[in-house]
Amino acid sequence: MDATRLNKLENLGFFTLPPRHEHCIGYTGLLILMRHKPTSQQVTIDPRTIHMRLLDWDGKAHLTTFKNTTPFPMSRIVCPGKITIQDQAGQHFSFFVFGGSLEAHDETPDEKVYTLHSTAPILELTSRKTTSANLFANEVEALWAELQMSWGLNDENFWRQLTKVHPFHLYAASLTAVLNRYDQASSLNPSLRWQSLRNALQLEQSWLQSVGQWPEPTPTLNKLRTGLNP
Numbered sequence: 001m002d003a004t005r006l007n008k009l010e011n012l013g014f015f016t017l018p019p020r021h022e023h024c025i026g027y028t029g030l031l032i033l034m035r036h037k038p039t040s041q042q043v044t045i046d047p048r049t050i051h052m053r054l055l056d057w058d059g060k061a062h063l064t065t066f067k068n069t070t071p072f073p074m075s076r077i078v079c080p081g082k083i084t085i086q087d088q089a090g091q092h093f094s095f096f097v098f099g100g101s102l103e104a105h106d107e108t109p110d111e112k113v114y115t116l117h118s119t120a121p122i123l124e125l126t127s128r129k130t131t132s133a134n135l136f137a138n139e140v141e142a143l144w145a146e147l148q149m150s151w152g153l154n155d156e157n158f159w160r161q162l163t164k165v166h167p168f169h170l171y172a173a174s175l176t177a178v179l180n181r182y183d184q185a186s187s188l189n190p191s192l193r194w195q196s197l198r199n200a201l202q203l204e205q206s207w208l209q210s211v212g213q214w215p216e217p218t219p220t221l222n223k224l225r226t227g228l229n230p
Contacts, residue, residue, distance in 0.1 A: 006107055009033045013045030014085060014093070016124060023203045025133055026121025030083075030095060032114040033107075034068040038088045046088045050114065053079035053159055054102070061159035068112045072104040078116060079163045080144075080170060082125075082137075096123040096137040098174070099167035120171035121204075130193055132200040139178045139197075147221055165224050172208075173219040175201055 001009075009015065009031055017029030034047045051065045055077035066072065083095045100118030107113050116122065123133040148158045162170065182198050208214040 001105075001107055001113060005031075006113075009113065010041075010111070011043055013043060013047050013087065016122065019121065021207050023200070023207065024121055025136060025200050025204055026123040028117070028122070030116040030122055032085060032116075034112050034114070036068050036110045045085075045091070045093070047085050048088050049086045050083065051086070052083040052102075053081050055079055055160070055163050059160065061156055061163055072112075074103060074105075076102045077163060078102050078118070079159050080167070081159070083116070094125040094127075096125055096133070096140070097167070098171040099163055099165070119166065119168040132197045135193060135197045136175075136178065136201065139181070140174045143174060143177050143181075143221060147224075150222070162224070169215060169219045170224065172215050173221045173224060175205060176218050177221050179205070 010033060014030065014032040016027035017031070019027050032047055032050060034050075038048075039046055049065050049067045051063070053061055054064045056062055061079045078097060078100045080097060080099050083097060085093045085095075087093070097116070097118055098120035100116055100120070100122070103115045103117075105113050105115070123137050125131075125134050125137060144162070148155075151158060151161070153161065165173075179198065179201055182194070205214065
């Protein structure tokens with residue numbers, strides 16, 4: 001990692017990589033720095049743990065909490081769902097992913113950098129205000145809960161199955177399902193925040209279609225159990 005980016009990361013604790021386009025609902029990546037010991041320097045955030053669901057070597061999906069000293073291979077498969085960073089002061093910072101990969105590198109003897117990449121946008125969640133990313137993540141979680149019930153799978157098998165789906169296809173299928181649900185019940189959600197979410201998702205879909213990246217035929221959630229591409 002170049003010195004400028006590492007210096008920025010040392011000061012901020014974590015930061016997102018640029019979105020694919022100006023109006024994208026999420027980001028292309030996430031960098032997180034964790035130290036073996038709390039720093040004495042004045043920093044914005046000093047991450048202590050990362051909590052997420054990962055696919056293990058045995059093919060099982062496990063909720064995992066790890067810190068700098070936790071043994072970590074060069075790369076791991078990230079399961080869809082929430083990621084939570086906790087800092088030394090006990091603050092929590094959350095993100096939502098549709099899958100991806102996580103790599104870890106020792107930048108210095110006392111610092112390890114975790115890099116999360118995904119073909120689908122990484123949503124940054126906030127408790128301070130309601131954003132389109134928050135609303136979208138909530139809607140997607142509700143849809144996935146319904147999907148799990150319809151498949152009749154326990155948690156471990158459901159997340160393992162969902163992780164088999166290409167992150168971008170899972171994202172496209174979830175986005176389409178949220179838009180369809182909104183259109184079917186638009187009269188029930190007339191508020192500006194729901195209108196804002198709908199507009200954000202339509203902008204995202206339109207941009208992907210304009211650059212030839214929207215999958216055709218559009219994937220649907222009810223076809224994902226087999227892990228088939230659209």
